[in-house]
Amino acid sequence: GIQVEQSPPDLILQEGANSTLRCNFSDSVNNLQWFHQNPWGQLINLFYIPSGTKQNGRLSATTVATERYSLLYISSSQTTDSGVYFCAAVIISSGSARQLTFGSGTQLTVLP
């Protein structure tokens, strides 16, 4: 079936450490987004990145569409980075032009 898989499911870091979150998708995509879900449930847009590399401050993301994966890098982590990170994609073979399929998320905990 159509899948978006994220790893690791849980990640605990000391403040200041770097981390890499991975997202694998089962088929070609025409939309891929990374989100941070805060403790109140709000999904915050981090990147729209169906291909290529983008950077925003301490965060950067790379999507290699031909190999069907995306990576989210967090450098010099801070306690405020804690929360759940989701990858979501519109997968072309799903038959839907707009439906985002979400992964199960990575729960990140940054310790002071």
Next chain:
Amino acid sequence: DTGVSQDPRHKITKRGQNVTFRCDPISEHNRLYWYRQTLGQGPEFLTYFQNEAQLEKSRLLSDRFSAERPKGSFSTLEIQRTEQGDSAMYLCASSLRSGGTYEQYFGPGTRLTVT
């Protein structure tokens, strides 16, 4: 740009009652989506509107669920005869084609608890 707003933020209802949620998309966004998120899972797609037309519906959207976007602006999601399994966070998102992209922006969600 005030972002996507949803009302109410929390709703507690008894099994068998009907509930209605409202979503106001970002101004001028012509596409609107509803998703549902249960504890520990990623959001799951429910339905999608382009302007006032409902173009896609998930199999998750049972007969008890109905969504409308009558004037192509705000949308409502109604659940009839609620069941305990309907307890979840209901998320609304909107998007506007910009340079060939369809980045979706999410509202704060409505948390439904069915007792």
